[in-house]
Amino acid sequence: MTASTLPRAPHTIEEWVKGYENDGKLRGFRCRSCGLRSATWGLACPRCGSRDLEEAELSDRGSVVAYTILAVPGDEFLNEAPYAYVVVELDGGGRVTGWMPRVRSETELRIGDRVRFTPSYRPGVQFAKEGEGESPR
Numbered sequence: 305m306t307a308s309t310l311p312r313a314p315h316t317i318e319e320w321v322k323g324y325e326n327d328g329k330l331r332g333f334r335c336r337s338c339g340l341r342s343a344t345w346g347l348a349c350p351r352c353g354s355r356d357l358e359e360a361e362l363s364d365r366g367s368v369v370a371y372t373i374l375a376v377p378g379d380e381f382l383n384e385a386p387y388a389y390v391v392v393e394l395d396g397g398g399r400v401t402g403w404m405p406r407v408r409s410e411t412e413l414r415i416g417d418r419v420r421f422t423p424s425y426r427p428g429v430q431f432a433k434e435g436e437g438e439s440p441r
């Protein structure tokens with residue numbers, strides 16, 4: 305097999321980071337066979353095994369599936385602690401890890417809480433509770 309025939313991810317990790325930092329978009333993948341959306345590139349669809357994956361934008365909304373409160377963060381987040389480190393299942397598929405600056409204790413968040421991606425100048429994929437800071441529609 306030559307390099308040109310190897311399946312290749314349509315975007316790199318660096319491009320993914322640029323996508324949410326500069327364009328406010330969460331980039332992911334969609335299986336053309338079964339429609340599964342995923343945030344993580346694989347050579348084949350984890351549900352149906354198809355290799356026909358295309359680039360697709362993921363939803364900016366989802367539900368918290370796991371979280372923890374970080375009181376002792378890495379250097380980039382020194383001024384933000386404590387905050388919640390979250391795993392979010394996006395609407396329509398795709399799981400991403402991110403953080404929520406305004407959640408400062410375990411009693412302020414629950415599994416299943418609705419959140420939305422809020423593009424920010426700060427590092428990482430930042431989420432806020434749905435409805436928080438949003439103008440009513």
Ligand SMILES: [Zn+2]
Pocket residue numbers: 335336337338339340349350351352353354
């Ligand atoms: Zn599939």
